[in-house]
Amino acid sequence: MxxxxxxxxxxxxxxxxxxxxxxxxxxxxxxxxxxxxxxxxxxxxxxxxxxxxxxxxxxxxxxxxxxxxxxxxxxxxxxxxxxxxxxxxxxSQQTKFGKITSSFMIAQQLMEEMRDLAQEHLLCFYLNTKNEVMGKETIFIGSLNQSIAHPREIFKGAVRHSAARILIAHNHPSGDPKPSEQDYEFTKRVKKCGFLMGIELLDHIVVGHQQYVSLKEEGVI
The missing domain is CATH 1.10.150.20 (5' to 3' exonuclease, C-terminal subdomain)
Known part of the structure; x- marks a missing residue:
């Protein structure tokens, strides 16, 4: 001693x-x-x-x-x-984005932030019970036409930030935000993993050129 x-x-x-x-x-x-x-x-x-x-x-x-x-x-x-x-x-404030009040609000910011990206970027926002953003991370950078990431990378950050909810988003460099089948399947996997861990998937937003698609609004989440 x-x-x-x-x-x-x-x-x-x-x-x-x-x-x-x-x-x-x-x-x-x-x-x-x-x-x-x-x-x-x-x-x-x-x-x-x-x-x-x-x-x-x-x-x-x-x-x-x-x-x-x-x-x-x-x-x-x-x-x-x-x-x-x-x-x-x-x-310092904890995050740049503050409180997420709607998918529309965060999508507007993401369309500006991601408009010049030549590759797909998968982002994750880690939220508390008040939907205040406690952390934001780029989980994966993919090719022009696909974004592949394992949910464990997302929930590793969620545990680190003690998140109650998460919101994921990625861009389509083509400008067309229409989700692919892969986007739908990935969303379902993340939602299922979140359910098992007690962490809600708030939304998955696909960002295009001055357009976006909310998979929550589409009824996938």
């Missing part, structure tokens, strides 16, 4: 996850190493004395960061970049 406690921060993160590390350990990972005058632990200690709270660290400018022995311009810039990235992640 004592050996585990004394593990270097990187190894502790791998074993236990980043949430189990103290701030000093996270800083040691970011700083990586010391210099000729100070080892990394001395730099971290001095740094935390200078910035005893995360708020003080977040509001520090480049000059203030460099007041700590062992923190030069390069490390100061890296810290500011890390802080800003963390801020953007904190305030």
């Amino acid at each position: 004592e050996q585990e406690v004394n593990l270097p921060p990187r190894e502790r993160l791998v074993l236990y996850g980043e949430t189990q590390l103290h701030t000093a350990e996270l800083l040691a990972i970011l700083f990586r190493s010391g210099n000729k005058q100070y080892d990394v632990n001395q730099i971290v200690t001095a740094f935390m004395l200078q910035f005893p709270t995360l708020h003080a660290l977040r509001t520090a400018n480049l000059a203030e960061l460099q007041q700590v022995n062992g923190i030069g311009l390069v490390r100061a810039v890296e810290l500011k970049a890390m802080i800003e990235l963390g801020r953007r992640i904190q305030v």
Whole structure:
């Protein structure tokens, strides 16, 4: 047990996850190493004395960061970049599409997004119980006339996002959104797998040139 406690921060993160590390350990990972005058632990200690709270660290400018022995311009810039990235992640919206209110709404966005694609792309939207999009992934990129993907690739993402529902969509580069027999069969397979897993298939939308077909509206789903 004592050996585990004394593990270097990187190894502790791998074993236990980043949430189990103290701030000093996270800083040691970011700083990586010391210099000729100070080892990394001395730099971290001095740094935390200078910035005893995360708020003080977040509001520090480049000059203030460099007041700590062992923190030069390069490390100061890296810290500011890390802080800003963390801020953007904190305030970012979860998805670009927000809440799906209708097949028509999402189809309008997809027709614009996919209009210049030369190959078929199969997309999956992962939704919560309020139809808010928690994730969007390109599952498969196929040839000009076929889109073949196994449902397991779709539901792998659904489990990862803890999705209650999914919506799938793919484009027809020909511009004609009329579903093929393969599209119908694939939709039925996905619906059946979703039923077994307790994850509803909300719709399968086929996108063409300024046209779309909703397989839910067609009664397939």
